[in-house]
Amino acid sequence: MTRAGALVALAASLAVLAGCAPAPELPAPITQQEAQRRMDAQQADWWESMFPGEPMPEIEPVEYIDPLEGSTLVIDCIRDAELPGVTVYDNGWSYGSSGDDAADRLVKLTLFTCSQEYPYDVSDPAALGMLSDAEFAWIGAFDGARLVPCLRLLGYDIPVQAESRFGSLYDAMSPQPTTAAEWAYIDFRCPPSPIGPLWRSPVAG
Numbered sequence: 001m002t003r004a005g006a007l008v009a010l011a012a013s014l015a016v017l018a019g020c021a022p023a024p025e026l027p028a029p030i031t032q033q034e035a036q037r038r039m040d041a042q043q044a045d046w047w048e049s050m051f052p053g054e055p056m057p058e059i060e061p062v063e064y065i066d067p068l069e070g071s072t073l074v075i076d077c078i079r080d081a082e083l084p085g086v087t088v089y090d091n092g093w094s095y096g097s098s099g100d101d102a103a104d105r106l107v108k109l110t111l112f113t114c115s116q117e118y119p120y121d122v123s124d125p126a127a128l129g130m131l132s133d134a135e136f137a138w139i140g141a142f143d144g145a146r147l148v149p150c151l152r153l154l155g156y157d158i159p160v161q162a163e164s165r166f167g168s169l170y171d172a173m174s175p176q177p178t179t180a181a182e183w184a185y186i187d188f189r190c191p192p193s194p195i196g197p198l199w200r201s202p203v204a205g
Contacts, residue, residue: 026195027134034132035125043116050108059116067120067127077114083107135195142193143169150190 030038047056065071072090079088086095086107095107120128131139147169148158157174170192177183 027138029135030125030130030132032122032125035122035130039122047112059113061119062117064121065118073118074114077117078110081110083110139193139195147190147192154189
């Protein structure tokens, strides 16, 4: 058996043993209330970045967007505003500032208003990719103890600095797998954390 073959066999054995070992209990997911507070904080930060020092308006939602289904409601809202200088596409919009402060303010205010009128539904935080601090910590521990050693035993290089960045481990692998068969083998031998989506390229949403 070649050295590479021995390493693969060893990795397979360790993966099987790791699968038999009891994993730590999964932490509680983020609550709907916590998710809403995060969303509110993000909106407040966005408003402050555009209109520092100004009170943020209270805008009643018209309809909530299902994050799993997607929606064009925000884009349609911007299109309906018929703002000068704004070009609206099927999946986005663009605006070239004319240097007119009043026009720029109107565009920013319209975008903010449309996003508030059609916000994401936070009844299922996981669908939005929101995780609790405890879940992030659990993933970090899982990756450090299981995923990173397993990938390295398969022959992939994982930079040390990538280990602390959630979602970057697969993207940071070298060399990068190029076929579905290679990814399937990695998934089988070195499965990702059971918490959260599979963050690797290409990422679906």
